[in-house]
Amino acid sequence: MDAESWDWSRRVFDHVDLHASDFSESVRFYETVLAPLEIPKLGEGSDWAGFPNFDVVDRRPPTKNLHLCFHARSREQVDGFHQAGVDAGFHAYGEPGYRRYAPGYYAAYLLDPDGNNVEALYRDEGNIGHGIGPHLR
Numbered sequence: 405m406d407a408e409s410w411d412w413s414r415r416v417f418d419h420v421d422l423h424a425s426d427f428s429e430s431v432r433f434y435e436t437v438l439a440p441l442e443i444p445k446l447g448e449g450s451d452w453a454g455f456p457n458f459d460v461v462d463r464r465p466p467t468k469n470l471h472l473c474f475h476a477r478s479r480e481q482v483d484g485f486h487q488a489g490v491d492a493g494f495h496a497y498g499e500p501g502y503r504r505y506a507p508g509y510y511a512a513y514l515l516d517p518d519g520n521n522v523e524a525l526y527r528d529e530g531n532i533g534h535g536i537g538p539h540l541r
Contacts, residue, residue, distance in 0.1 A: 412533040419457050422470070422520070427451065427462035429517045434460055436492045437514060440484030441476055441524060466518045473523040479510050485524035486512035497521060506531055 424430035431453045435445050438455060447454045451462035458472075476482045483500045490496050498513030508531030513523050527533040 407532050410532075415457070417457055419459055420472075421459045421461050421463075422472075422516075423463040423465065423467045424460050424518060425464070425466035426517050427453075427460065430460050432492070433489070433494055433514075433516050434458075437485050437489045437494070437522065437524075438474065440488050441474055441481050443474065467520060468518060470520040471523065472520060473511075473525050476510075476524045476526040479526050479528065482510055482512050482524045482526050486514065489514040498523075502528075508534055 422430070431445070431448070434453070434455060438444075443455055443458075445453055445455055453460045474485070476485065479500070486496065486500050494517075495515040496513070497515045498511070500512035501510065503509045503511055508528035510526045510528050511523050513521055516522050529535075
């Protein structure tokens, strides 16, 4: 199978756990930057916070050197993700814009409190995966 024939609306992860060295600061980061992407925090306990298909957990050692890429439904959401993070005092790691990776690849990057590279990506016209609709399965 190749990238053009893949069903890009298909969900491949049930969930991912991210171990955080500073749980409250990591939860604040993800709440802040995921809000513009319309990804809400769904629940929280004393040592976990759950987002759709993604959990922040208070465990050691912290997750390091991870790259996470969140789906955005527009360029404006990518811009909002980046601006929300910068406004909240988090480290910018790549301004919003088109990347040379592929046509229509519009992304921005931030570092979470443990230095993980967090990306928001919109697959614009001309990029495989564009036009999958507002709902992923």
